[in-house]
Amino acid sequence: MYELVTKQELAPNIYLIEIAAADVAKKSNPGQFVIIRLDQKGERVPLTIAGVDLNKGTVATAFHAVGRTTKKLAKMNAGDSITDLSGPLGNPAEVGKFGKVLLVGGGVWCAPLHYVAEALRKNSNELFIVAAGRTKNDMVYENELKAVADQFFVATDDGSKGNQGLDFLADVLKAQKFDHAVVMGPVSTMKKVVDLTRPYGLKTMVTLASLMVDGTGMCGACRVTVGGVTKFACMDGPEFNGLDVDFEELVSRQRVYLPEERMASMIHDKLEGGVKRG
Template sequence: MYKIVKAVELAPKIKLFEVYAPQIAEKACPGQFIIVIIDEKGERVPLTIAGYDADKGTITFVFNEVGKTTKQLGLLKEGDFIANITGPLGNPSEIRSFGKVLCVAGGVMIAPMLLQVKALRETGNTVVTVLGARIKELLFFKEEMKALSHRLYVATDDGSEGYQGMDFLKDILAEERFDRCIAMGPVPMLKVVCDLTKPYKIPTIVTLMPIMVDGMGMCGVCRVNVGGQMKFGCVDGPEFDGHLVDFDGLIKRQRMFLPEERLSALLWELGGCGCGGK
């Protein structure tokens, strides 16, 4: 059992949990993820590691309440227990001195990006960060990111704070040379960023979040097409060369179980177990 030592609401439906998991905290690196199982009947939910402290024995993750399991997770409080957490899974991010790095984070993935930005600064990089969200109320970690970045831009889909959309990046990329771009967030945002950096041949690393089951390379559910080759998001990734990713194929696979997911969330909200009668 894994005890939740801190639970904070960062924005509407976005929660941060710090959990006592010393064996994971000891080995975790930026870019890796865990699989959370709430209770003995729980689904496996992959979540990106957003912090770790080997001395305290804790790991931190931030999640968006989008469906049955993440909503159920959101009901847990400080002092509650999670049945199982597996990790760290996936490959650590490549962190070294690249030069000038553009970090673009959208939605809930702002949280793990903070870890990357910190590591990039510690290895001597110049870091320009972009935070994106649908609306201003969903932005978080602005001050923390500002303190770590050489420059920070904010963008929202509706223009309620900062730039409207990611189009402003066109001007920045036309004026400045970047040695690397790292993007984490929703697939449409990753696709836009990759389209913008491609003409400038800026190596662009994206974190992919295909549907996963075991997270260990055995089930094949997380397959993604990268440069015409079939890769497993969990063991080959989760980070890939964004200029080679088939984003349209990824979006299709992510939506594969949408009717079942909606039914499961509805049944759970109505007070059932959310298993869809199975």
């Protein structure tokens, strides 16, 4: 069993939790993920690592309570325990010394992006960071990202805070010569940024950690086409150069289980009453 040491609501239905897992914390690096299971009959859910505390022996991760399992997790409190936590899984993010780096985080993904940004900062990179969300109410980790950024930008889909959408990045890319880029967020966000960086041939690393089952390369559920070759996100990634990712195939594969996921979430809400915040 793995105890939830802390739980914090960052924004409506977006949570940050710390889980006691000292052995995992010691081995974790930015960009890697864990897979959790709440109980013996629970599904396996991949969550990207948002930080570790070696003194406390904890692993931090953020999640958006949108599906059955994440809604159940959102109802748990500090002191409760989950059955399984496997990790760290996947390959670490590239955090070497590049020079000028563009980082874009979307929604809940701003938390693990901060973990990557801290490592890039330690290697003396100049960081241009964008924190994005659907609305001003969905923004998370703004202060943390701003603290490690040389230049910081905010963007919301509806324009309620900062820039409206990510099109403003076209001007940023024209004005600056970047050596590396990192995007963590929904597939739509990653694809948008890659479309903007592609004309410059800028290596743009994206994290594909959303569709997984076992996380060890056995099931093939996370396969993605990168540079015309089939890769497994759990073993070969989860970070890939977005310029080589077949996003159309990725979007199509993500929709395969969407009806079942929605049905499971609806049944959970009806039986359990949805997420209770407070």
